[in-house]
Amino acid sequence: MRRVLAVLGALVLVIAGVVVWQRSDEPPPRYVVLQFADASELWRSGDPETPLVRQVARELATRGSLSLDKLRRDGAVVVTTIDAKAQSGAAAAIREKASGRSGLVAVDPARGAVRAYAPGEDAAVDRAGGVVKQPGPVFFPFSAAAAVQEGKALDQGDAERAVRIAQRAGVPEYADVEGTRTKLLDGPDGGLRPLDLASGYATFAAEGVHRDAHFVTHVTDVHGATLYQALDTPQPAFDRDLLRSKEIANQVNEVLRNDPACGNDLWMACRAGVWPGHAWFAGATPELSVAVLAEDEAGGAVDAGLPKAVWEKFLEKLRP
Template sequence: MKRVLVVLGVLVVVIAGAVVWHRFDEPPARYVVLQYADASELWRSGDPETSLVRQIARELATRGSLSLDRLRQDGAVVVTTIDAKAQSAAAAAIRDRAAGRAGLVAVDPASGSVRAYAPGEDAAPDRAGGVVRQPGSVFFPFSAAAALQEGKPLDQGDALRAVRVAQKAGVPEYADVEGTRTKLLDGPEGGLRTLDLASGYATFAAEGVHRDAHFVTHVTDVHGATLYQALDTPQPAFDRDPLRSKEIANQVNEVLRKDPACGDDLWTACRASDPAEVRHAWFAAATPELSVSVFAGEAGAVDAGLPKAVWEKLRP
């Protein structure tokens, strides 16, 4: 009997050891958590990836050399620039005024932080950052700034110079559009994204100072160590001389504030696309606190006033 008990004891020890070894052999489950700017949870690994999550992942890969898969190995917290209330309001504005068939991006001119990114409610396309279309008359500020650089009337800006101005203001030469490297503003038929337009108008609202539009503030590991930190790199956009850049921006802002589309708001600079120029619709508006761009329509006639109606829903 004693011998049986000894054998059973040995078996228990062996089995227990095997269980412990098995537990240590398997790495613990780790998560990547994306947070809103107020530290509330936006997304965690295992949840479906949205267009916003994919934009954040692209930024982490290009600016921080960090992939979600790599972060998932040890666990990480990604603090984003997205304002939870603004994001909710943007999604509601698109749903209520455009039946989900529009895209909206809001950028803080003072920091370049993307505060809201609403791609529309369809599974595809991402109308905030995955659709490239001709800007039409909402491109006016860049053309006007190009004219002022050459001492010409605001309606006589050189097209090639206007593209360079737009790039200095925040429109990248190339962008990852749904996994494809795409050249923006490529010739007379060139286009840009809703995200780019919001970033460009933010530069005018910041009186000629450009800050890169970005989705991520910082990334920490599970122990709180910083893995990535966004840098603030303000640059004068319209002239090497910051005072001249400010002067050009404010001259353009003065014209934009007089646009009838802005109504009687003396602090808002805005522009709406002309339906005679493009078969989709744009509206861009900016104050020192927020730059917002709205895109609607894929093909055929659309309601030219729809983007402005979405913006009116969002504005405080």
């Protein structure tokens, strides 16, 4: 009997050893890691998904045919266009000047790269790309470009032509807004998002050359092989002829740079606007295009200076 028990005990030890050995050979868990442009970590799978992460996921799905689920299975590194300092500065500017009730997007005109995407501090509302608001006066550059095309005074641009110009400059006809396919600039009450406005103003800052606003530079698998690479596809926005597109953009830029709201920066082109329940400020240089939306949660009047204060604080935080 003792011999039988000893044999059984040995078998248990062997089986346990085999199980342990088999488990040690199991593949390690895979992760999706999102990196800032400087390769520091922005997010990894398992962390809560922020509005920025959701924007990256949408872009990978539509432009790269890559879902987060697939990347989670295999493991991947996603290098984004987001600048760590700009992202931190944008969030801080909103927190300090607008009590979180604001959204800010910054785009590099020379590349179309989104450098900052700050949705505000309300986890339920993405004020950078998840709300659609009437642009009001900040739509001026697009209507002015339409007027130049028609040889009219800058305040006489055709509305339908202005919408087409806005689309050529970076405002999509439809956008995924928090999971809903939404038509932008749809009639007189149509709206857009800070993401769209920053992209559109970036086209003027780039002298009439549009590049698609994007969040992702490239994606690699766990072995370093490239799964996706963003393409640079510059297109003249305001005329098929590049020089004519540049002329139109610079004619509008001259008016925007003379706006007193721009301050003393000779290269700053800007516009502000107030609408019931929200206010805008958009400013662009050849280095950076920034759009800020500020909202009143109750739908009341918003201080016209609020989005500009956020914009100024953001630029202050970018300085060395």
